Amino acid sequence: MAVPLYQAKAEFFRMLGHPVRIRVLELLGEGPKPVRELLADIGVEASSLSQQLAVLRRAGIVTSAREGSTVTYALAGPDVADLMRAARRILTEMLAGQAELLDELRETDTAAAAEA
Amino acid sequence: MAVPLYQAKAEFFRMLGHPVRIRVLELLGEGPKPVRELLADIGVEASSLSQQLAVLRRAGIVTSAREGSTVTYALAGPDVADLMRAARRILTEMLAGQAELLDELRETDTAAAAEA
DNA sequence: CAATGACTTGAAGAAGTATTCAATTAGTCA
């Protein structure tokens, strides 16, 4: 692995940094799903979804399999499901913490605003 | 909060998606640090670091305080430290899992390549 | 006060991502 770890991490997070990709991963967390269903749940154009699915596929975080005329996607491993669970948990904590944080920041902001 | 949760998540991950920002957060996980020290540890230009620190500040994930002529940064809360710990743990699991995953993918790739 | 050190900001160009639409592949069914 020639890539430094912190860079791998950054790439990984960047890969998660798109609303459609997040939604796909969360939906797949419930189990494998055909594209048709993702499409209905997420409500973007088919080609847009496909583009984002391609990003996830390239990252090796999901797999796809054709069954007849439909293609079904799944998380590439249990690690990924864990990750999404952890992400959800942490994010909600973060966003909850944000409220208190905002208060602290507001003090600074108004102090700064008073000068302007 | 008018922003849908999955979009907030995406923004959050995008905010993490930069090598310098990752390193800063990990260093600050050990405790507050003056810019001078971050600069020495990370080894980028001062202005580059400042730009990335500004991103983290805007996101409300770190705070800065001037003490005399030096500026010291710290994680905005314990949640952030937790997040970085979780991220590290999960990422290393993920990257470890990547090895097996690669093997599986290689099969598919060579099968596909054989047709070309 | 001028000069220096620590850090931040602004702005321009380069590089990377997203969005969109047309074209394409793959499978089904009449």
Add this chain to the structure above:
DNA sequence: TGACTAATTGAATACTTCTTCAAGTCATTG
């Protein structure tokens, strides 16, 4: 085979984000 649905790909345009450098702030010290 030809028409149709499902999904993917390619490519152009529009957007963001990075990087870099010059200029700026703020405190310290000669």
